[in-house]
Amino acid sequence: MMPRVTPALRATLLVLLVGLPAVPLLAATPTSADESVAEGIEHLQQRWAEIHYTLPKDEQATALEALAAKADRRVAAHPEAAGLQIWAGIVRSTQAGASGGLGALSLVKDARRDLEHALALDPLALDGSAYTSLGALYYQVPGWPLGFGDDDKAERYLKRALAIDPDGLDSLYFWGDYLHEQGRDTEARQALEKALQAPPRPGRERADAGRREEVRALLETLGT
Template identity: 60%
Template structure:
């Protein structure tokens, strides 16, 4: 698995029962804000050579936050996001266990509250399904990915992340005109208060991919 394979999960076959979600405590909310802010700093501001170690440390913090509030869908989502981006920074076959842990955390979040953080678990889960290798190496599955990403868009139709990852998926499927349309929506997404670093970094990714999609669609 290359380091560029994962940027940042559909159910693995078992029936997930929706369980009651619990409101975050004040400490839990602070932990969530910290994970979001630190993830953006590592992903978009830290030199690439330093990211793997930094994500490893952040994954430990995410694990501790989830242990303190195991019924928090929001913290489970962010544990999954941190693990998946750590896997991307790590690369190689050694990252496969991390992406499986990320998938499990995101599936747990969906089982508790599918709508948490605007359906972010569906976005992250879908991005894993189209970026990781398929069987027998891992669980990658393009059809499952598209279904999950559409579920994310149903919950957050104007969000920058679901539109970006759907656009990325469509680009990889060589559906360039559809990809460009999704990426244009991502670029027009409203800013998220407190997520300025993440929004700025994501918009740069959108702009790069949108230029490629437009160029390919004209061929």
């Protein structure tokens, strides 16, 4: 009786016949852990956009605090997932901006820790978003002695983000905002106009719409 030709056996026969590698012929099946990480990232993305772009300002800090706690639980369950670390950092840095006061500095330090951990795990995760977010922190946070802000570091991180995602809405927006902060408005306008041409991100319609409004608002401040 002929043996049943399984996918693995078929791949092996092809290797013997034509020298093709067997591994690429076998489709990778997502594990439950992979699915849990993807689900966690999607939840954090969606809820962050909802809070940041639709909630009243005076409600955002409390909502972001609750979301940061959820992000921490996701990270604890999947400490190897760079994407979850990135979103923990993004949520915490946004919480710092919404909260203000002395507690904000502690939050941005924690956000930096999350983002640096993400870089150590996978610098290319989420199209280099850790570089974008770290760059934003470094030019938005005050410098010594109040904080760790550093424009030179900000530029290095933002340029790395652009090298990974040269047409991304977020990478271009924060690069344009940084350039504006540096008084380089001609370059800022170029980056921001390019940001408006960024391709849409499936499933992130609310975030895209909100970010594009921020791009347009910044362009208006640049004048003609």
